[in-house]
Amino acid sequence: MDLALSEAQRMIVDMVRQFVREEIVPLEEHLDPDADELAPADYHRLVEQAKAMGLYGLDTPPEYGGPDIDLVTRCLIAIECSQHRAGLYAPCYYVFGGARQAQLFEATDTQKERYLYPMLRGEKKVFFALSEPSGGSDPARAIQTRAVRDGDDWVLHGSKLWISGADRADYGLVFARTGTETGRSGVTCFIVETAWPGFNVRRIVHTLRSAKYATEIQLEDLRVPHTNILGEVGGGFAIANDRLSRQRIPYAAECLGVAIKAHEMAVQYAKIRETFGAPLASRQGIQWMLVDNEVDIRTARWLILDAAARADRGEPFRTESALAKLVSAEASGRVVDRSMQIHGALGVAKDLPLERWYREIRIRRIGEGPSEVQKHVVARDILGAGLR
Amino acid sequence: MAVRLDKPWIPLQAAQVAHLPGHLGVYQLADSTGEIVYIGVAGGRSAFGLKGALQEALQAPPAAATQFRYEVNMAYHTRHLELLQAYHYDHGRLPVGNLDIDASTLGRLRLG
Numbered sequence: 001m002d003l004a005l006s007e008a009q010r011m012i013v014d015m016v017r018q019f020v021r022e023e024i025v026p027l028e029e030h031l032d033p034d035a036d037e038l039a040p041a042d043y044h045r046l047v048e049q050a051k052a053m054g055l056y057g058l059d060t061p062p063e064y065g066g067p068d069i070d071l072v073t074r075c076l077i078a079i080e081c082s083q084h085r086a087g088l089y090a091p092c093y094y095v096f097g098g099a100r101q102a103q104l105f106e107a108t109d110t111q112k113e114r115y116l117y118p119m120l121r122g123e124k125k126v127f128f129a130l131s132e133p134s135g136g137s138d139p140a141r142a143i144q145t146r147a148v149r150d151g152d153d154w155v156l157h158g159s160k161l162w163i164s165g166a167d168r169a170d171y172g173l174v175f176a177r178t179g180t181e182t183g184r185s186g187v188t189c190f191i192v193e194t195a196w197p198g199f200n201v202r203r204i205v206h207t208l209r210s211a212k213y214a215t216e217i218q219l220e221d222l223r224v225p226h227t228n229i230l231g232e233v234g235g236g237f238a239i240a241n242d243r244l245s246r247q248r249i250p251y252a253a254e255c256l257g258v259a260i261k262a263h264e265m266a267v268q269y270a271k272i273r274e275t276f277g278a279p280l281a282s283r284q285g286i287q288w289m290l291v292d293n294e295v296d297i298r299t300a301r302w303l304i305l306d307a308a309a310r311a312d313r314g315e316p317f318r319t320e321s322a323l324a325k326l327v328s329a330e331a332s333g334r335v336v337d338r339s340m341q342i343h344g345a346l347g348v349a350k351d352l353p354l355e356r357w358y359r360e361i362r363i364r365r366i367g368e369g370p371s372e373v374q375k376h377v378v379a380r381d382i383l384g385a386g387l388r
Numbered sequence: 389m390a391v392r393l394d395k396p397w398i399p400l401q402a403a404q405v406a407h408l409p410g411h412l413g414v415y416q417l418a419d420s421t422g423e424i425v426y427i428g429v430a431g432g433r434s435a436f437g438l439k440g441a442l443q444e445a446l447q448a449p450p451a452a453a454t455q456f457r458y459e460v461n462m463a464y465h466t467r468h469l470e471l472l473q474a475y476h477y478d479h480g481r482l483p484v485g486n487l488d489i490d491a492s493t494l495g496r497l498r499l500g
Contacts, residue, residue, distance in 0.1 A: 033432035034465040167473065167495030200498040203391050203470070210465035350432040 003305055009073050015053060016080040023049065024092055028085045033350040036090045036211030046095040047122075057097040057120065061105065064120055066097075071246075071308040075253040079301075082257030085353035088360045089211035091254060101126045102246075103173055103189065103239045106231055115171060115191055127172030129160040129192075129217060136162060137373045139175065140184040140237050145219060147176035147188060153223045154178070156190065156198070160217040167201045167215050169194055174219070175236050189236035191228040198222030208359040248321045249307045251368050252328035256300045258357045259332035263293040265354070266339035273344075280342065289338045296331035303327050319381045326374035329364040336361050391474050391499060397422060397455035404456075405446050410437040413460040414468050417445060417453035417485065425451035426485030427475060429468040450485035473497040 005013065027042055028035075038046070050056045058074060060066025069077075081091035104116040104126070118124040135142030145158025156176050166172060171193045179186035192199060198220045205214040231239050267290060270281040280286045307320035340347035340354045347354045365371050393416055398404050400417065415438060417426040430441040438458050445453065461467045472489065476482055477497050482489055 032465065036465070167497060168493075194496070201496060202499065203497065204466050204473075206389070206461075206463040206466050206470075210463065213466045213469075 003302065005076070009076055012055070012069075012073060013076050013080055016055070016077050017083075019049070019053070020080060020083055020087075020092065024084045028353075031086075033085065033353075033356060034210040036086055036093075036213075038093045038095075043093060043095060046093070050092075050096045055096055057100075059100045059102065060097065060120055064105070064116075070312045071249060072305055072312055075250050075304055075308045078250040078253035079257040079260065082254040083261040085356055086211055087261075088254055088258050088357060088364070089209055091257075097122070101128055101173055103128075103230060104191075106239060107191075108227075110227070111191060111230070118170075124170040125165060125168055127163055127166040127169040127194075129163045129166065129172055129174045131160065131162045133159055133161045137370060140187060141182060143175055143177050143187055145174070145176040147178045147190065147224070149178075149226075150223075152226050154190065154226060154229075156192070156219045156222040156224055158219050160219070162205065162214045163217055164212045164214055166194070166217050167204065173230060173239075176219075178233055181234075184237040185234045187236040188233050189230040189239050190224045191230055192219075192222065192224055196222060196224075208363055211360075245318055245321050246311065248325040248368055249304060249311065249317075251364075252300070252304050252307075252324040255328045255332035255361060255364050256297065256304060258361060259293070259297055259300070259328075259335035262336045262339035262354060262357060263290070263297060265352070266290060266293065266342040269343055286342060289342060293335045293338055296335050300324070300328040300331045319378050322369075322374040322377040325368060326371050326378070329361070330371060333361045333365060391470060391497070392478075393457060393459055393471060395457040395459070397457055400442070400446055400449060400454050400456050402446060405439065405442045408439040408442055408458070409460060410439050411460040412462060412464045413438050413458055414464055414471055415442060415445075415456055415458035416471070417450060418455045418457075419452055420454045422455070424475060424483050425453050426483050427468065427471050429464050431464055451483070453485070469495065470497070474499060 023046055027038060047056065054067055055077070057066040058077065062068040078091065081096065082088055086093065100119065104119060107116055119126050130136065130139050132142055132144055134144050145156060145160065147154040147156045156174065158176065160174065171191060174190045174192045175187055176190060177186050178188040199222050200218045200220065202216045202218050205216055207214060270286050270290065271279055273280045303324040307317050307324040310317040310320050336354065336357045340358055343352065343354060346352060349355065397418055412430050412432060412434070415428050415430070416424050417428065418424050428441055430438045434440050438460065442456055445456065472482060472486065473495055474497055476491055476494060477499050482491055
């Protein structure tokens, strides 16, 4: 595979890199080290800049007004957008349009009018509720939230956990078991409005990260119209699974962006920091750490762009997506850890972004499918369908 | 961890504040009746953490605060947000000292 960037890709990468360096990083000097939002005036100003750059709505298909970019280019942008303190979970503070619930593109025309277009216009916020206290890695079997038909409605009852943004959302996608089947075919996706009686956000779940924080939801006799089913009854798992496979690749690219920046900082610091009369960079122990960083970064980059290229060519990419996510999350964690070690005590201080990246990159080995699940996916594909 | 901060109030006095830790975290200020008048945070940019934040409150008490309580918490950002949301759920508004925050952007908890 040729990893060389096209002229257009090079221009986009340079433009986004300059944007992060000149617009985002200076603002962070005045924000709390754990901040996940810009001041409204800064946010709106930068959204206009993103629109002027032709990059607003990055994850929106061109037919709905998004930029016409392929997944490789999307990953290249993700690598650049995460190279600042909040970049892993709040890349460029969402001024490029933030995360979208891509499943809503599968909505009916009526549903699109009410739910998709307001989301695309940035007027409404949306959440995605798949995981439950009983598990998230194997949702087809773990989902215990039930939906029971009652006339023109369905009545939902259950709990959802690790749900980002539910406390601020206007509506969201909730997956519930509608059939007696225990596997994939018994799961249905509902569009649920947060103002409806029975929808309760019980708490914020405090974790290592502050951006895109998680919440716990309780659904208590929540009535949802039948017309708010997204897709078909029993077809919810396919909707969820499509999203997870495709989004793993830019997700992996965000990890890589942080690793690249941490490594860059480590290289610079090793050159200027002196111990025992010589720069750190002159020590073999430090040199090998930097080399290990380089190996991790190049390996992850190759796998990410390979997976994205396969998806762009319309080829199967499930294994490649899993490998990219697995390797990037693990390797980027190692890079941040080594870079922190090279910085010594300064590395763990809130003066630098390394401590935030260290906390947040740890979550990446678990989020969007833990490393072990990615290995499980790859193993299934290596060993054949008989193991499923 | 309980959502609401449920600790005894401490008089907002120099002697009490002097013994506070420099850790990061959240705090609440109340008037003499125990009504919460301000929910604050000692974040990563604070010079002396909770101690510094409450020394500032001591110099210029928001909304005539006379008491405080605090919680050391490295997840100070989300904890602060949660305390504000919990107060809003209980009272339908924010504390008088937090009215500069747009409650419509805060998010909603329904604690039950």
